[in-house]
Amino acid sequence: MIWIILFFGLGLRLISINQSLWLDEAINVLATQKFSLLGMITEYAKADFHPPGFFIILWIWTKIFGISEISSRLPSVIFGVLAIYIVYLIGQKIHSRTLGIFSALLLAVNPLHIYYSQEARMYALATLAVLINIFLLIKLIKGERINLFLLILSDLFILASDYIAYFIFPAQLFFLLFIKRKEIIKKWIIALSVALVLGIWWLPLFLGQLNVGSIASSNLPTWKFVAGAFDLKTLPLTFVKFIIGRISLADKLLYATILLPVLGLFGYLLWKGIQSVSGFYRQLFTCWIIIPLLIATLVSFVIPVYNYFRVLYVLPGIILLVSIGTLSLEKKVKYVFLAGTVLIELFCTYVYLFNSDFQREDWRGLVSFFKDKPTALILFESSGNLPPFDYYAKNNLKAKGALKDFPAKNESDIAFLEETEKDVYLVEYLVEISDPQRLVGRKLLGLGYEQIDTKNFTGVGFVYHYVKK
Numbered sequence: 001m002i003w004i005i006l007f008f009g010l011g012l013r014l015i016s017i018n019q020s021l022w023l024d025e026a027i028n029v030l031a032t033q034k035f036s037l038l039g040m041i042t043e044y045a046k047a048d049f050h051p052p053g054f055f056i057i058l059w060i061w062t063k064i065f066g067i068s069e070i071s072s073r074l075p076s077v078i079f080g081v082l083a084i085y086i087v088y089l090i091g092q093k094i095h096s097r098t099l100g101i102f103s104a105l106l107l108a109v110n111p112l113h114i115y116y117s118q119e120a121r122m123y124a125l126a127t128l129a130v131l132i133n134i135f136l137l138i139k140l141i142k143g144e145r146i147n148l149f150l151l152i153l154s155d156l157f158i159l160a161s162d163y164i165a166y167f168i169f170p171a172q173l174f175f176l177l178f179i180k181r182k183e184i185i186k187k188w189i190i191a192l193s194v195a196l197v198l199g200i201w202w203l204p205l206f207l208g209q210l211n212v213g214s215i216a217s218s219n220l221p222t223w224k225f226v227a228g229a230f231d232l233k234t235l236p237l238t239f240v241k242f243i244i245g246r247i248s249l250a251d252k253l254l255y256a257t258i259l260l261p262v263l264g265l266f267g268y269l270l271w272k273g274i275q276s277v278s279g280f281y282r283q284l285f286t287c288w289i290i291i292p293l294l295i296a297t298l299v300s301f302v303i304p305v306y307n308y309f310r311v312l313y314v315l316p317g318i319i320l321l322v323s324i325g326t327l328s329l330e331k332k333v334k335y336v337f338l339a340g341t342v343l344i345e346l347f348c349t350y351v352y353l354f355n356s357d358f359q360r361e362d363w364r365g366l367v368s369f370f371k372d373k374p375t376a377l378i379l380f381e382s383s384g385n386l387p388p389f390d391y392y393a394k395n396n397l398k399a400k401g402a403l404k405d406f407p408a409k410n411e412s413d414i415a416f417l418e419e420t421e422k423d424v425y426l427v428e429y430l431v432e433i434s435d436p437q438r439l440v441g442r443k444l445l446g447l448g449y450e451q452i453d454t455k456n457f458t459g460v461g462f463v464y465h466y467v468k469k
Contacts, residue, residue, distance in 0.1 A: 001101055002088050009084045009108030013077045013117045015353045018069045020364035022459060025120040026388035028055070029072045032062040042205065049209050051202065053160030054122035072120040079124040080117025084108050086131040087316050091323060093138050094281050102323035102338060107316060111245025111348040116312055119360075123312045126162035130313035133158055134288065137172060140184055141280065148191055155195035159202075164296060164310040171291035178287075179280050234300075235293065238308040239263075242315050244348045247358045262344055269337065270318065272325030288317040361459030363388035366427070369455065369463075370397050376423040381431040381440060382406060383415075389427075402426070408435045414443050424449060424466040431461070 021029065031044045040059045041052045048055075057075055065071040087107050091100030107113055116123040133154040140146045158165050169192060176185045240259065243266050249255035277285060292314055300306040326337050352358045367389060370378060378399035380386055383406050385399050393399065405413040417424075426441060441464065445451070449466035456462050 002085070002104060005088075005101070005104045005108050006081055006084055009104075010077070010081050012109065012114055012349060012353070013080055016359065017073050017077065017118050019118075019356070019359045020362050021069055021072070021120070021388050021391060022361040022363070023386065023388055025072065025360075026363070026386075026391045028058055028120055029062065029067045030387050030391060031055075032059045033067065035059075045205060046208050046212055049212075050122055050162055051160050052205075053157075054125050054162075056160075057125070058120065073118050076117050076119055076121070076124040079128045080113060083113070083117075083124065083128045083131055083316065086128065086135055087320065090131065090135050090138060090316075091320060093135065093142070094320075095324065095327070099320075099323055099327055102326060103316075103320050105338075105342060106319045106323060106345065109342055109345040109349055110242075110315065110319065111247070111345060111352050112241055112243075112309070112312065113315060114349055115246055115352060116309055122162050123309050126158070126165040127313040127316065129154070129157040129161040130165055130168050131316055133168065133172075134284075137188070138284075140187065141179070141181065146187075148187065151187070151191035152194050152198075155192050156198060159195055159199045162310070164292075164305055165313055167292035167295045167311075168288070168313065170295060171287040174291055175280075175284050175287040178283050234306055234308070235297065238293065238311065238314075239318075241308045242318055243344075245352055247348055247351045247355075265337075265340065265344070266322060269322045269325035269341065272328050273321030273323070274325075276328035277321065277324050285317055285321055289314055289321075356458055359458065361388065361429075362457045363460060364392050366457045366460055366463065367392035367397070369457075370425070373423065373425075374398070376425055377421045379417075379424060379426045379440065381426070381428060381434045386427075386429065402440045403434060406434055408437070408439045411439055411443060414439055417443060417447060422468050426464045426466065428461045428464065 031040060035044050037059050040055050045052055045055055061075050084104050084107050088100040088104035091103040136146055136151055136154050176188055292311055296306040296311055326334050329337055378397060379402040382401045383403050384401040402415055403413055404415050408414060444466050448469050450469050451464050451466050453465040454462050
């Protein structure tokens with residue numbers, strides 16, 4: 001049965017995997033072509049606030065398999081499918097094979113996990129790393145023999161994956177202190193200490209990343225709200241997205257009307273799971289779910305790090321509890337509830353996979369739009385071309401950044417614009433951050449251009465067409 005679920009999960013993660021790369025993906029992918037492996041770690045990573053693990057994997061992978069959308073995303077697909085299997089092993093270890101099957105099935109069809117199993121970023125990797133670490137911890141607590149080397153490797157795996165995944169370590173420490181098993185605490189501390197010592201070489205680079213991040217945060221005050229500054233909506237939004245993924249509705253009243261019974265169902269099963277879980281597992285799940293979210297919230301007051309996808313590794317803990325709650329119901333009823341939860345997840349997954357409005361930024365569509373306009377000038381609200389545009393345009397289009405400084409504070413921050421250009425297209429992507437006063441558009445009007453048309457591309461935003469009067 002588990003192999004059917006794994007193949008099913010793989011199949012879902014391969015649908016629409018060739019959708020357009022978005023900004024961060026394109027930056028990653030193009031960097032693998034620009035930098036050596038050492039440069040990817042020591043130079044590129046300075047501006048991308050993450051540990052080196054995914055950068056190393058992506059660099060090696062793209063050198064072998066190329067930089068197409070599908071190829072670049074396949075590592076995350078693999079991490080996602082492996083995570084399904086580890087969830088199965090955890091469920092089997094803490095209760096039964098049936099719990100393992102229920103949990104694996106719910107993760108296999110979960111729309112948010114599918115989304116990030118299709119992204120050339122590190123979030124699926126971090127989720128897998130935490131799951132392996134949790135699985136080894138459970139084996140250790142159950143008295144099974146665990147090679148200390150494996151514990152060290154699993155700790156290193158987390159340290160190399162994503163900084164926000166580090167919050168699982170305080171969660172585990174709280175849990176271990178609660179159960180008061182000195183021999184296990186000792187082994188856990190030794191393994192983590194050795195992993196930290198082995199990873200100490202990264203500390204100077206981490207401090208460099210912090211410095212770059214603090215400069216960017218001070219120069220771009222609105223960027224923190226994109227990166228993950230504290231917001232009262234963040235925690236409830238996390239649980240909503242854990243269930244329905246990235247989909248939404250413009251009509252918020254209709255959205256809430258549909259969402260409330262769905263949240264009620266999952267909330268009920270989660271509560272049943274908490275009530276039904278036995279022994280020290282209740283404390284384990286409580287620490288796994290609550291402490292990372294609490295730490296991420298507190299840290300976000302200082303450093304903008306909390307977005308729901310950054311804590312994706314908490315999702316399997318919730319899925320396991322929902323599965324436990326489902327399994328606690330009477331025999332016939334539990335299969336009805338399981339079918340209901342699976343159908344809800346599949347519906348949300350279907351909407352994401354087959355509706356481009358909920359997919360990634362459509363840079364491929366934007367470049368395709370310009371293919372029959374080779375003489376038009378394309379302007380970006382930035383100091384240069386944007387990586388996803390370069391990825392698809394391959395230097396075959398006439399484009400440049402419209403800003404000398406970033407963000408634009410006055411007209412002197414706008415780059416020189418040729419008044420002889422007949423057709424100009426202004427791409428507004430990230431304009432709220434780079435040019436909140438819309439100075440470039442005002443400059444074009446002042447130079448005698450007239451806005452005649454507007455196009456909208458999913459995720460990229462509006463593209464304004466100006467012509468010389």
